Amino acid sequence: xxxxxxxxxxxxxxxxxxxxxxxxxxxxxxxxxxxxxxxxxxxxxxxxxxxxxxxxxxxxxxxxxxxxxxxxxxxxxxxxxxxxxxxxxxxxxxxxxxxxxxxxxxxxxxxxxxxxxxxxxxxxxxxxxxxxxxxxxxxxxxxxxxxxxxxxxxxxxxxxxxxxx
Amino acid sequence: xxxxxxxxxxxxxxxxxxxxxxxxxxxxxxxxxxxxxxxxxxxxxxxxxxxxxxxxxxxxxxxxxxxxxxxxxxxxxxxxxxxxxxxxxxxxxxxxxxxxxxxxxxxxxxxxxxxxxxxxxxxxxxxxxxxxxxxxxxxxxxxxxxxxxxxxxxxxxxxxxxxxxxxxxxxxxxxxxxxxxxxxxxxxxxxxxxxxxxxxxxxxxxxxxxxxxxxxxxxxxxxxxxxxxxxxxxxxxxxxxxxxxxxxxxxxxxxxxxxxxxxxxxxxxxxxxxxxxxxxxxxxxxxxxxxxxxxxxxxxxxxxxxxxxxxxxxxxxxxxxxxxxxxxxxxxxxxxxxxxxxxxxxxxxxxxxxxxxxxxxxxxxxxxxxxxxxxxxxxxxxxxxxxxxxxxxxxxxxxxxxxxxxxxxxxxxxxxxxxxxxxxxxxxxxxxxxxxxxxxxxxxxxxxxxxxxxxxxxxxxxxxxxxxxxxxxxxxxxxxxxxxxxxxxxxxxxxxxxxxxxxxxxxxxxxxxxxxxxxxxxxxxxxxxxxxxxxxxxxxxxxxxxxxxxxxxxxxxxxxxxxxxxxxxxxxxxxxxxxxxxxxxxxxxx
Numbered sequence: 001x002x003x004x005x006x007x008x009x010x011x012x013x014x015x016x017x018x019x020x021x022x023x024x025x026x027x028x029x030x031x032x033x034x035x036x037x038x039x040x041x042x043x044x045x046x047x048x049x050x051x052x053x054x055x056x057x058x059x060x061x062x063x064x065x066x067x068x069x070x071x072x073x074x075x076x077x078x079x080x081x082x083x084x085x086x087x088x089x090x091x092x093x094x095x096x097x098x099x100x101x102x103x104x105x106x107x108x109x110x111x112x113x114x115x116x117x118x119x120x121x122x123x124x125x126x127x128x129x130x131x132x133x134x135x136x137x138x139x140x141x142x143x144x145x146x147x148x149x150x151x152x153x154x155x156x157x158x159x160x161x162x163x164x165x
Numbered sequence: 166x167x168x169x170x171x172x173x174x175x176x177x178x179x180x181x182x183x184x185x186x187x188x189x190x191x192x193x194x195x196x197x198x199x200x201x202x203x204x205x206x207x208x209x210x211x212x213x214x215x216x217x218x219x220x221x222x223x224x225x226x227x228x229x230x231x232x233x234x235x236x237x238x239x240x241x242x243x244x245x246x247x248x249x250x251x252x253x254x255x256x257x258x259x260x261x262x263x264x265x266x267x268x269x270x271x272x273x274x275x276x277x278x279x280x281x282x283x284x285x286x287x288x289x290x291x292x293x294x295x296x297x298x299x300x301x302x303x304x305x306x307x308x309x310x311x312x313x314x315x316x317x318x319x320x321x322x323x324x325x326x327x328x329x330x331x332x333x334x335x336x337x338x339x340x341x342x343x344x345x346x347x348x349x350x351x352x353x354x355x356x357x358x359x360x361x362x363x364x365x366x367x368x369x370x371x372x373x374x375x376x377x378x379x380x381x382x383x384x385x386x387x388x389x390x391x392x393x394x395x396x397x398x399x400x401x402x403x404x405x406x407x408x409x410x411x412x413x414x415x416x417x418x419x420x421x422x423x424x425x426x427x428x429x430x431x432x433x434x435x436x437x438x439x440x441x442x443x444x445x446x447x448x449x450x451x452x453x454x455x456x457x458x459x460x461x462x463x464x465x466x467x468x469x470x471x472x473x474x475x476x477x478x479x480x481x482x483x484x485x486x487x488x489x490x491x492x493x494x495x496x497x498x499x500x501x502x503x504x505x506x507x508x509x510x511x512x513x514x515x516x517x518x519x520x521x522x523x524x525x526x527x528x529x530x531x532x533x534x535x536x537x538x539x540x541x542x543x544x545x546x547x548x549x550x551x552x553x554x555x556x557x558x559x560x561x562x563x564x565x566x567x568x569x570x571x572x573x574x575x576x577x578x579x580x581x582x583x584x585x586x587x588x589x590x591x592x593x594x595x596x597x598x599x600x601x602x603x604x605x606x607x608x609x610x611x612x613x614x615x616x617x618x619x620x621x622x623x624x625x626x627x628x629x630x631x632x633x634x635x636x637x638x639x640x641x642x643x644x645x646x647x648x649x650x651x652x653x654x655x656x657x658x659x660x661x662x663x664x665x666x667x668x669x670x671x672x673x674x675x676x677x678x679x680x681x682x683x684x685x686x687x688x689x690x691x692x693x694x695x696x697x698x699x700x701x702x703x704x705x706x707x708x709x710x711x712x713x714x715x716x717x718x719x720x721x722x723x724x725x726x727x728x729x730x731x732x733x734x735x736x737x738x739x740x741x742x743x744x745x746x747x748x749x750x751x752x753x754x755x
Contacts, residue, residue, distance in 0.1 A: 032472065033434070033452050033453045033454040034454060036434065036435075036437070036451055036453075036454040036455075037434060037454070039437070040435040044396075063454075070456055071454065071455060074439060074457060074613075075457070076437070076439065077396050077437045077438030078437055078438075092358075093358025093359055094358040094359035094515070094516070094553065094556075094589045094604075095359045095513075095515030095589055096358075097358075097603055098589065098595055098600075099516065100741075103740050103741055103742055106718050106742065107716075107742060110718030110719070130397065131356070131440070131607065132356070132357070132359065132360070132361075132397075133397055134355065134360075134361030134364035134398060135361065136358075136359050136360070136361055136513055136515035136521065136589075137216070137514075137515060137521035137522040137523070138216060138217060138521075139516075139521070146178075146399050147181070147182055148178035148179060149179075150179050150216070150217065151217055154716075154742055154745070155716050155742065155745070155746050
């Protein structure tokens with residue numbers, strides 16, 4: 001998990017991120033089940049929940065860090081480190097799986113030059129696998145950020161990626 | 166204001182991807198420029214059914230459907246159709262000539278999906294115009310909670326999330342429970358891969374779900390509701406937020422609804438990518454802000470649920486049925502379906518079928534009718550092999566059961582289940598061992614790890630299946646799989662573990678010969694399993710176009726332009742892209 005080279009160890013929470021977190025906390029602190037609510041909102045706004053953010057959140061939510069970390073690592077959509085500018089998720093749900101999803105994934109690995117859960121060197125794309133985005137009638141599907149591209153022809157994937165800078 | 170014409174434009178993700186936003190912007194500009202803005206109403210709806218040919222729109226009152234639109238097309242449509250009243254023939258939707266299909270709705274009966282595509286989901290007035298919130302008004306002003314439950318009992322509605330528990334009984338338990346506070350939860354954690362019914366309902370008719378929740382809350386005596394929706398559905402979340410705010414503004418949520426003294430409000434909670442949270446106790450743990458791990462039952466949520474209080478959990482589709490039942494009467498609802506399975510059910514038809522998408526049919530329709538009459542048969546004229554229902558906890562139903570009626574008991578009787586409504590068609594090119602491996606990979610990944618048989622057992626089963634698919638299966642593997650399946654079923658707390666072996670057991674039951682071919686003959690009959698196949702290029706057929714070589718992800722193909730190409734089996738990863746891109750079908754699989 002999260003091995004950061006010693007030279008780059010960031011222990012301080014950046015002020016701009018802290019500001020965003022505080023805005024979420026003000027809205028939701030004290031609501032029942034706030035931990036999960038706050039985590040999903042922080043993930044949505046900041047895009048990841050790093051160790052310093054975890055410590056800060058645990059303190060503010062008044063829960064043990066171990067509890068927060070346990071919740072964080074249970075759910076697959078929480079990330080502990082930043083991702084590339086665009087998230088490319090290949091759907092491998094049943095419908096996509098039987099309609100060439102795996103082939104599409106191989107092609108994306110080639111085009112982007114990365115393995116699953118890796119980010120391209122220019123920090124432009126992070127390649128991921130997801131389980132069903134509910135667009136099964138358009139299988140195979142790849143989700144780029146919040147956009148869904150359906151009936152993707154693997155040999156034409158480059159054209160779809162082009163508009164994400 | 167009375168409009169002369171209504172334009173419904175599809176805002177589905179696919180259509181937006183294809184340029185629906187630009188088309189809509191041009192439409193609005195053109196209308197304004199021609200002074201038609203007060204005569205023509207433009208509404209964005211969740212889908213109009215031909216997403217792959219988007220951007221798409223429909224103009225009423227004529228009902229003209231236009232597809233594949235560009236900004237220039239819009240100028241033409243506004244000038245011709247909306248200004249002069251002459252539909253632009255060349256842009257209208259045409260049934261694809263190559264695949265003559267019966268009209269899509271011939272056998273369908275739309276109850277839950279009725280409003281979808283007809284109303285603007287972000288405008289509560291549209292829902293109210295189609296009799297929305299009438300049921301809630303009547304319930305609050307004329308019915309006692311027990312009357313509501315009695316009506317639900319008469320309707321025979323059963324849970325649409327999969328297990329099929331009678332809804333009225335669930336409500337009765339919660340009503341009788343003594344608890345200071347009570348909760349109603351809408352389970353919108355639609356996690357089954359291959360299923361997207363709930364997403365469509367949430368995105369297309371959110372108020373039906375809110376109204377259903379309010380009625381359920383009145384029946385059991387709850388004041389607070391939660392919708393637990395998965396984070397993978399950002400559009401649904403956005404539309405729900407709007408819907409809740411609009412309902413609050415109209416006084417349909419909040420304090421003293423319809424002056425009846427009944428208070429009820431709803432909050433959205435998001436899941437974060439954990440399939441097990443679709444299980445009711447895990448879902449409540451997640452709302453409480455904990456790891457979503459199932460609890461032992463009893464106590465059932467009706468007695469001890471969210472924060473220990475009495476809680477009633479229903480699926481999206483179940484709740485969307487509720488207002489319809491109370492408005493149109495239990496007899497009407499019970500007149501559809503079979504003796505034990507009443508009403509309609511939505512299914513997401515996907516996989517190797519000609520017409521994929523969402524359908525709604527009366528329960529009891531046969532698999533054959535769904536696949537052939539509604540789905541248009543198997544894609545590319547291939548042979549039907551099986552249909553997978555019930556998601557990762559369901560099973561594969563073979564050809565011999567094509568005439569099986571689709572209802573709760575019949576599906577369970579052949580080793581599958583209703584589930585939430587996934588309906589994935591598989592053809593002769595689908596390897597059933599590979600499919601079993603696929604589902605096992607899913608369940609072992611999503612197992613929360615609480616029960617050892619599920620945590621360890623699914624991993625062991627997956628390892629065996631992976632070995633079989635790699636061509637390293639051993640005699641005795643099938644028996645070990647069957648043994649493990651029993652332990653996992655018996656020793657797991659929740660539906661995930663208890664159902665995890667189903668895909669393996671059902672494929673073993675109906676397609677045992679495929680397992681044996683993998684293990685003993687080292688052959689994959691469907692030519693899918695990478696360890697058992699090899700790709701070669703037919704030198705006679707190859708025209709040397711270089712497409713395969715250019716598309717190969719691992720550069721395993723060599724050959725000069727206009728000369729025969731050759732695949733290096735050592736480098737080849739058997740992804741099959743070459744076979745897909747070859748213009749002359751020169752790539753063979755053995």
